[in-house]
Each structure stands twice: as structure tokens, then as C-alpha cells.
Amino acid sequence: MFSKSCEYGLRAVIFIAQQSNIDEKVSLTVISEAIDSPQAFTAKILQQLTKNNVVKSLKGPSGGFYIEKTQMKLISLSDVVQVLDGNNIYTGCGLGLSQCNEEEPCPLHFKFIKIREDLKSMLQTTTLFMLAKDMKQTNFFLKV
Amino acid sequence: MFSKSCEYGLRAVIFIAQQSNIDEKVSLTVISEAIDSPQAFTAKILQQLTKNNVVKSLKGPSGGFYIEKTQMKLISLSDVVQVLDGNNIYTGCGLGLSQCNEEEPCPLHFKFIKIREDLKSMLQTTTLFMLAKDMKQTNFFLKV
């Protein structure tokens, strides 16, 4: 479904949101430990997310990654996925055709529409704030 | 969503089904032209599908690939996907956790369930025969 980068990125962002929700910045070391991801690789992913304003970062001692509480309600899973995997998950053809639409559909085009719409809707409506709240109430896992 | 192998495989199988439905065997050359896929790579994919009895093949002149009409009603898209991409699409965690279930769920586990189920259902209920019929009635594309 998602690339490894996107999987790590989503896990990282959810963890950062959870921590930011209790006013804690987190370092790369802490993040990659919490989500069990390769540290240097996770650094690259976080750089992308920082450049695209999904997360904020501060260098130096007491630095780290965080998400502003006001932003948290505005950033959705979809934003994270867009940055790391582009919009292929929304627009890409299930059979890999470079163009596939109502006018020139592949044989599965119409069968995929509902599934795509549901996925899109879920990603777009789920904000980081909602997930941070969920993490408080329920024991969800970001690593095994 | 699917690997390139799986995309080519699905397109190939739909084309073979369409042709078998009018009692035509098709060669690798014809298939890869019809679905615009790299020929040698498509050969490998078809070998896998043949080994797993999704399609049948015959060597020599007047040989080629085909699907028996009786089988066509029994083989679903899900069978093709299972052979080429395994069952990761059904069981894999959206965030990439090696184990993720009702007891130890990732934060998105329950949000993905409906989407997964819908996809699974679509793939399992869509048979090659249905697609061959669809191809007769509607101008669907297997290449751009």
C-alpha cells in the first residue's frame, strides 16, 4: 500500500504528534527507538516532512521534532502520504496504465473507484490531533 | 497498490481471458504487444501464473497461453494477486508493523479494516469470466 518511507514517516509523525500533545519535543534517536525504524533513514524522511512543513524541527540541545498544537488539527494523514508517496495512491491506475479515467478506463477502473474514495476520505479526514487523542485513550502500537 | 509484476500479470490475464473466451490462444509476443509490457519480463510473470495454474500454456507452433472456459468462472483477480504479490495486501499492516491485529493494533488498524475488506471482496468476487464478458460489452483499455 505505502512505501517503507511512508510507513516510517506515518509512524514517526503519529509519535511526534502524541508527544507534542503533551508538550514534548522528541529527538531522532528517541523517535527511531519508539517506532523501531533505521535511524539514518528516518532522518531523511523527517527532513522531507520538515521541508514540507508537516513537522517542525529545532537544532541544538533541547532541540528535536515537534508539531504545533494548532497545526495538529489541520494536518491529515493525507498530507503525510502526499509528501512521501505523492498522489499516486489517489490517481494511479490499479493496472498501472499511465492514463486511466472515465473516458478511457481500464477494466478495473470503476471497480476501484469506491475503494479509492474510501481510502482518500479516511486519510483526509483523520488529523494528527485525532490520532494523538486516540493514542491517549487506547493502547495503540507503533512498533511490535 | 500492486507491484509492476502484478499489474502486468493482471493485464495479461485479462487479455488472455478475453481471447480464450473467443477460443483464441495467444503468444507472448501478442500479449506483450496488447498490454504494452516488456516481453521478457512478461514471460517470467506468465511462467509463474502457469506454474500456479492460473493460465495454461502450450509450446510449439500454434501454442501459446490460454484459460479454459470452465476455469475462467472459477479464477478471480484475487488468485492472480495472490500468486504475484502474495497475501500482503490482505494481511499487511498499513504502517508496516510485522504484527498488527485486534489485540495489538496500530493506530490505523481499525480505520483500514473496511477498506481492506472492500478491496478483498472486489478481488475475490471478480472472476476472469466476468471481465472477459465486460471486455466484450465495453471498450476497456489494457494499454494507453
Added chain:
DNA sequence: TTAATAAAGGACAATTATATCCTTTATTAA
């Protein structure tokens, strides 16, 4: 029985995704 045809299969090449290492830059606090 032979020449032609077409799939099967092995070996290898190219590309992309994943992952690591090391240096540089910015920030903090002593």
C-alpha cells in the same frame, strides 16, 4: 525426421528503494 515455432529457464544488467556513514550547520547552556 526435420525445420520452424513458442514457452521454460538460467544468468545477468539496470534501476529504484532502502539504508548507512560522515561532515556541516545551527543552537544551547555552561
Added chain:
DNA sequence: TTAATAAAGGATATAATTGTCCTTTATTAA
């Protein structure tokens, strides 16, 4: 102002996926 800290960034390595080439095997039809 300096030493320590932590992210940013460049270069490179590894692994997986995608793709090609060439030989072998099976089958057909002349």
C-alpha cells in the same frame, strides 16, 4: 566563547524490483 547537542545534507552502500539476453525443451506441421 566554547563544548556539547541535534538536525541538515552529501556521498555512498546494499537490497529488491524490474528488465534483458540467450539457451534449452517441447510441439507442430511440412
